[in-house]
Amino acid sequence: MTTFIDYLLGGVSSGAIIALMALAIVLIWRSTRVVNFAQVGQAMFTTYVALTVRDATGNWIIALLAAIAAGAVLGLVVHWLVIRPVKRVDTSGAIIATFGVLISLQALAGMLWGGDTRGYAPPVSNDGIQLAGRIWPFSWYDVLVIGVTIALVIGLTLLFTRTNIGLAMRASAFNPEVARLSGVRVSRSLAYGWILAGMVGAIAGVLVAPTSQVSPNSFDILLVFAFTAAVIGGLDSLVGAVTFGIGTGLVISLVSGYSDSSNAPVVALVLLALNLLLKPDGVFGHHHSRAV
């Protein structure tokens, strides 16, 4: 039983990070109906930015802010230069284009920062907390990760319920035509979605860096986990992304604990496949998508 709880505890903070990345994917899906497979590439890139800033300043927070700023810019750039022009041309195009962006960013990062895996020291200890006579699989860094995640979720909730920008974004996502008629600047709202997603992804990248290390493709697997969580959560739902992101983290931690960590991608795959099988009409009902 203790091992079970240990494994669960060990999965919370990685689940939180998966949740953040899933949030980023959902934010973009809601705004543009595109799954941004480049999301982890952007996060990887901004984490390198953070690494550089941190080497220069030695300050974790400044580095995080730099990553967030870079994430916002990168999100906007990808949206304006790639997604906006491509979307209407062909249906496969947007998907392929995001992979093109992913490949480019990974290569560019390799050029700028080299292919070696780099460490990213956590701002607080990443060792298990000693409490009640034993070491728990839970560190102050995990506390920080979870704290940041909770703060972000609260912030996003407030943004979407209390601010004009957030309401406009929701309106544009829900029904662009109606939103446009009621005076919402839809294309601007879509861009906000990409910026916001870029920022959330950047935070996720910096948070995951101490555990995953940083290299041009060290976040690839996070993409699979985050996509799994986002899809199970319904792709449209912020709450779903967070819930199933943490859930995915817990399941992976349990599976890794009881068997082997190399099972994790397979487990994610099975979760994804099961989910897609079990709701054939919910997420991808194709019969009603076009008036016959």
Add this chain to the structure above:
Amino acid sequence: MHKLMMLPGSRLVQHAAIALAIWVALTRLNQSVDPLLSYYLALVGMYATAMFGMTILVGLSGQVSLGNGALMAVGGYAFALTSLNWKTVPILGLPWNAVWSVVFAGIFGILVGLVIGGLAARLKGPYLAGLTLGVAVGVPAIANRFPGLFGGENGLMLTVPYPQGGYDASAVDTGPADTGADAIPTEAPDLPTEQAPIGGESLAPSDLLTVDDLGGAVSSAAPSVAPSDLITPDDLMGATGAPIASMPAEPSALASAGTDLGSTASGGVDAGSVDVSAVGGLILEQWQATLSITMACIMGFVALNLVRSRQGRTWQAVRDDSIAAAVSGINPSRSKVSAFVVSSLFAALAGAVFAQLLTYVGPGAYGLGLSLSLLVGIVLGGRASLLGAIIGAVLLVWLPVVVDRLSADRGWPEPVTNNAPNLLYGLLVVLVVLLAPGGITGTIRQSLAPVLRRRD
């Protein structure tokens, strides 16, 4: 392509003639170039075989899949495991040889394709891409899960049944490479040893598999376990640069056997005349290229038949408008599954060829990078065209070589050299999608369209 229809005879004759002509030309070319070029030729043939399947799946059927690298792994492992473990053909009891391994690679490819395709046919665009992305990451990880069977991270070593096509099971190195990279001969006399070696510590900096990864001659074991709760790609990709790099070319390890793929493929080479450097006029790379070219031409023939058949149009019809297709009497799901299964067969056969080019199968060789490479190639060449697949295959092999040469001339730093091909691929993919969705062939065809009317 347009004039073909004017030729006399049935499609069988026409298409067989095209395939044969290309085979003859490439075989000639293979015999007249130096070993390095032969090796590149072999890679092009391997990529082309896999990408013919991508033409059908992504181009005609409109299903963007990242799983075909993993399906190549299925073929590669099926080839390796059957040739390592089976001495006779089950049920039939015939003595084993590599032709059977290729057959079984194809069968496994079809079976796995049925499973994934059955799932995938129900999914639309991004869901399909995401699921197959999971497959691309997850399937190679399975190799790590069962190190006893699949050789784990280090994969399985194969001996090339060169020169006599000694695909005799007894002669194949039976032990999985559990001894690690040390056991692998590091001599690769005919390979570009001057190319930037990608060793264990400086992992392949890129996600795409480039010729560098294959040609680098230094091998060392990659660090395997990353100390984190999230699996890092190191775990999955770590092996990329290392064990693949070696090319055992020692004739002593090779077998002698009778008639089989080897002698058929090399056009009836005399199996008796064994020479260390050139057997039957073929050195190792030429023999590998012969194998790869032959597979590409046979499967190119099949692909050409399919693309220009009613089935090819059916795939396009479902892609264009699945409702109109259903009203026309087409079962859209079945059409999508069949495209998946066909492309799996192509991928698995290409994977079997790849195993013989690398003389190795391992999770690193068949990772996400390989899947992405296939997607890049097909998009650049032209999504819906077999010629595009060939052009894409050439680009995948040729571009890194050009970059290498440029880099050597200009003295670029290593990170730039290593990443320039992928940066180019990535940017080109985006540009092609934005400006010329038909890729190279599509754009050419479009500009020629007023001149040539497509007739069938």
Add this chain to the structure above:
Amino acid sequence: MKYVLPLTHPLLQTVDVSVKLSGLQILDNVSIGVPEGVVTGLIGPNGAGKTTVFNVMSGFVKPDAGVVRYEGRRLEHIHPHHLTRMGISRTLQGVGLFPSLTALDNVMMGASSKARAGIVAQALAMPWVDRERSRLREQAIAVMTELGVEGEADRFPSELPYPIQKRVALARALVSDPKVLLMDEPAGGIGAADMKDLERLIRSWVPERTVLLVEHHMELVMEVCDLIWVLDAGKVIAAGTPEQVRNDPAVLAAYLGDEGA
């Protein structure tokens, strides 16, 4: 109030079909019969549910209640792609051609249910695949000739004027030699001359074929139909001969102010 005509043996019928989509009652107890060998019209204002009736008949939409009967048998678990094999062919509202196939290939696709060659035979280019292909091709050309579009065989839909596209789409529906033809707004967007052609064509099919026609052009409907059903807001509000329907006050009320009339 429900209208039931004294149809003894309709070839195709919906029996008390109700459909709810996204919480809206789209069809409400709709019973429509299509007698064999005549032209039946299905009219009603925009959004009345006519296309949805077609969707139920062709298996795209599963009714929440009620059944579809064809040749006296209950159609359960019908998939749209089974229809042509059963002798039912349908045209789609608009055009619905495959943009990346030539007109001829589009029409040949309509004969999919007649093609026998399997994927393996096609992959190996077996000689009988060629033979089957030329046979289907001849049939397609014949139908295209009947509709006067054989000259456009090698053109892509985007290169053709809209009325020609509609003819090609019609050819695709006809090439399977259907017993029943369901036509969704075949006259939409075409001119007066084409409309006359269409009228002649439709009349020339009966009594060999049975036609169910959804159409907004009243002159065409009144001219060509033997029997008309009127649908409004998901309910059958009238039925009868063109004469009866024309003078039905309920129909006039439904169409009043509706620009589709």
